[in-house]
Structure formats: C-alpha cells, structure tokens
Amino acid sequence: MTEHVLYGGKGGVGKTTMAAATGLASAKRGERTLVVSTDPAHSLSDSFELALDGEPSAVRENLFAVEIDPESRADRYQSIVSAIASDLRAVGISLSEDEVERLFGSGIPAGGDEAAALDVLAEYVDSGDWGRIVFDTAPTGHTLRLLELPDVLDAALETTDSVRGQLHRMATSTRSMLMGPAAYFGREGGEDELAELKARMERAREVLRDPERTAFRAVLIPERMAIAETERLVERLHEVEMPVETLVVNKVLEDVDEGCSRCRTRRDQHRKRLAEIHETFPAFEIVTVPDETGEVHGVESLERIAERLEL
Template identity: 50%
Template sequence: MNQSDETEQHSSTITLYGGKGGVGKTTCAAAHALALSERSSDARTLVVSTDPAHSLGDAFERDLTGEPSAVTDSLFAAEVDPESGQEAYQRVVEALVAEFRDAGLRLDDDDLERLFESGLIPGGDEVAALEYIARYSLAGYDNVVFDTAPTGHTLRLLDLPEVLGETLGVAGEVQRRVQRTARAARSIVLGPAAYWGGTDNSDEIETLRERVGVVRELLRDPATTQFRVVLTPERMAIAETDRLVSRLDTASVPVDSLVVNRVFENEDECQCDRCQRDARRHTQRLREIDEQFDLDVSVVPLQETEVQGLDALSELGRYLLSEQLDREDPDRP
C-alpha cells in the first residue's frame, strides 16, 4: 500500500492537545475524549498520552499501558511506552546490520547497540510518540485524542518527520550501495549465482519511510487533524502559546483553537481582595488573548475540586465540546 492509499483509507479525526507544562493538557485531553465518547456511544474514541511524565492514568484513576484499554464501552486509553514505541526504528538498524554482515562486514551485538545509540535514529521520546501517532491514527478508531508532551517536546516532534524522512532516505541509499558492493564481490567468485538468494531488508526502511510520510501528511491535513493549545490566563503561558502557535503555523499544522484553562470567574461575586483581584486579572488576560490570537477560544473555569475520575472529567468535557459544537453549528439548540 502506498502513502496516498493509506492516507485515503484513514477515517479518524485527530485532536492533539499541547502547550506549556502544568497548564492541564492531560485533563483537557481526557475530558475531550470522554465527551466525544458520551456524545456518540457508537463511535470508538481513543486517548493516548505521549508525554513521558504520564498522568493520563491518574486522570482516569486506573493503570494504563502502551496498549489501549477500555475506560468505558466506547472510550479507550493508552500511555506511550518509549521502548516499545521505538521497535520499528530498531528494525531499521537491524536491517542495515544484516546487509553489512551479508557483505562480509563482521558486526556483533555490541556494534548493533552502538549503531542504534549513535544518533542514526534521533528523537528518543519523540520517536516513540511519532510511532504511536502512526499506529493509532490508522487503527480504525473514529476519534483519536493525543495528550502531547510540553512545548519543547512537541516542537521536536513536529520536526521529526522531516528529519526521519531524510535519515531514512540516507539509510536506504547506504543499504543499496552495500547490496551492490556485496553482489559485485560475490559475482567475481560465483558468477550469476551471486544474485540468487541472499537477504533483502529494503522493505523495512522503505515501509518505515512511507509510514513517517503518512504521519507528516496527517498532521498537516485540516480535514483530519486539529491542534488545540492549552494555556492558563497568565503572561508566561500566553507568551509560550504565541511561540507554539507560530511554530505550528510554520509547520503547516492546523490549530483549531485555544483552551484557556483554570479561569477564575468569581461567580459568587465574593468581595474579598483576592477574589476581586484574580477575577480582574483573568478578565484582562482573556481580553489580551482575544486581541493577540486570531483563533477561537474555549474558556474552562477554575474547578472547585481536583479534576480526577469520570464524573469530574465529564463535567469538564462540557466546556470543551459544547463550544466546539457551537462553532460547527451556530443554530444548534
């Protein structure tokens, strides 16, 4: 299957939550996924944490692994396992080593390990995240929600498809040169029989290269993917959001909206100095966000209790999904 065929068969909607560390990306991603599953129980929704410091399981109050497990009948959750996420990239190195050995170059297991750690396949946690985006975005779920790592990790993740595309291209060319050299050497001794049998691991590298290309296209497709940036109504969070939105725009990744989390609204009209001050400051910050960004904004009030468990996440999800539905259908009741 070529890259365009695989992309055309993909039918999931992909939502990525990103932003500064500590602004509530995980709870927002979990709440959004739960709201999607509650909206349509016939649709299968998956939420995946690609943040190395996992807390998605804590949000749902259950243990999670790298394989999806059921949270409700229609909602599934997983946390990226960096080691298993890099298995595909380990196979690329093994394919190259197999070619080297076939050419008569002796490499032992220690050589293989050094080759894998040498930087040929970059990215660490981001590589694992990319693999999981590829794996689960094409796995037949109706909705896939990703809780991404803090901004720095996310920016490296966005660069990774380009970097890996070039790296895998070089790896493929190295492999082809080694194959040609080995066959030419064998032909001196064996003649035409040198081209019989042997190992051909070209599929490993080319398949992975196509897979990376599919992810690159998915991340840039506004019909498929939306990126939601979470921030709090504080100056540092606003500044980091500005950098992230600019970088996403440069990478042609569609930003759907901003989610301003933990907004103090003083609904009880408390007259104490602290409540009055916080309400005024957050109102001013919301005004600044509206003026600075040409994006839709969802406002999530500061919750009275810690957002943990299905009931609390369901309450939070109302703010995240209702404003999105209002934008999609202004006339809905």
C-alpha cells in the same frame, strides 16, 4: 468535527485533563474514541483513575485510553539497524554488538518518544477502528519535535535507504566475482521494514497537516509567561503547517466570594489576561475552562470540563 485532536502547551497547564475531557465528550456523542498519551511522564491514568498501559484499555462505553511506551516499539527500528549492520558485514566491515550499539543506539532513534507517537498515530489511523483519536502530547519542546519529526525522519530514512543500496551493490559485485550467479541468492532482508517505516511516517505527516482531519488545540493558563510561550508555539506550528485554530484557556477564575479582596484581585487579573489573549490571537476560537478546586480526577469531574469543550 475533525477525526484527530492534539492538545499541546507548556507543562502544567492541563493538557491531559483537556484530552481526557474531550475523549469523554466524543464518546458521549457515540463516537468510538481513543485518548492517547504521548507524554513520557504519563498522567492519563490519574485523570481516568484507571491503570493504563501500551494497549488501549476501556474507560467506559465508546471510550478507550492508552499510554505509549517507546521501549515496546523498539523492534520496529531494531530490524532496520540489524539489516544495516548485515550490509556492512557483507562488504567486509565487521561490527561487534557494542560497535553497533554505539553507532545506531539501542534500536530506538533519537526522539524515540516522538517516533513511537507517530508510529501509533499511523497505526491507529490505518486500523480504521476509531471514529476519533485524541492526543495528549508532551510539553511544548517535545510536541514540536513530534510535529517536525516526519520531515527529519524522511531525510534520514532517504539517506539510510541510499547507503543500504550502495552497500548492497558493493556486496553483490564482490560476491558475483567470487560466486557467479549464486551471488544473487540469499540476500538478507530489511528493505521491507525500512519501506514500511517510511510509509508510516509519510501517512503520519499527511494526517497531521490535513485541517479536514486534524486539529491542534493549544492549552494555556491566564498568565503572561504562558501567553508568550503559546505565541511562540503557534508561530512554530504554522511553520510546520500544523492546523491550529483553537486555544483553551484553563484555570480561569470566574466566580469568587466578593467579600474576598484577594480573590477579586486574582479574578480581575485573569480578566485582563483573557483580554490580552483575545487581542494577541484575534483569529482564534478561544474556549475558557473555569478554575477547579483541587486536581481534576475521575469521570465525574471531567464531565464538567467536557461541557466547555464541545467543539
């Protein structure tokens, strides 16, 4: 049983439902569990029929949920932006607020949703408050950016650190010629924030790539296009060293009215697609979740799915 579970896949396949049901199953086993939505189009509130925000809210005993708001974490990046602008001013490059905005953005880097998700992962892992954390990720493209982001940010932060070091040396050299020993006092900060951000990203990368601690479960439905997209997703997950061994096939038609020819045809089609999935992913554990009538909302309907997800 891994400490962290990430659900991913194309939009509309039921990732949020699977994450919510998994959180429910973990909580019933007595594990203090947090379900985190990193999808900008949050629907976790709908699944639990509970208003959620950027702080963990209690759903039931041992179960909490949170919907990440990237804007609420802008201050973590703004201090670094401010420090870089200060360094530039120290060497005689004066920037207006509008120019800082154009150069560095609003304080949230490109891929801010994913950066905020990684921040949350590192924060909650460090806290030690949770026996298990379940992530409901955004559709495939966002999820891949999330998993690739630690490497991308690592390079960007190394460059930022290097540039800041050069600017500091230039500023100190200039000030020392004018002020003597006093030049070494009163430097503005920012190094701590940058170091902390780099450390958080590194911890997130280690956690995500540790198969003893983290599992990625790809969710799909028994349709040809979904199978093809899942195949591409799994390939990219392997490239970024993400442990993925389980597929959850949702909305599988199982029990039908034998008097309904259209229902039988659809059921047989699903059986054919399931056989194709087993053939395409022979080394994977494949879990099927039956087609539910209507949308899945509320703890009672999630409990039925949780029984299928006892992994």
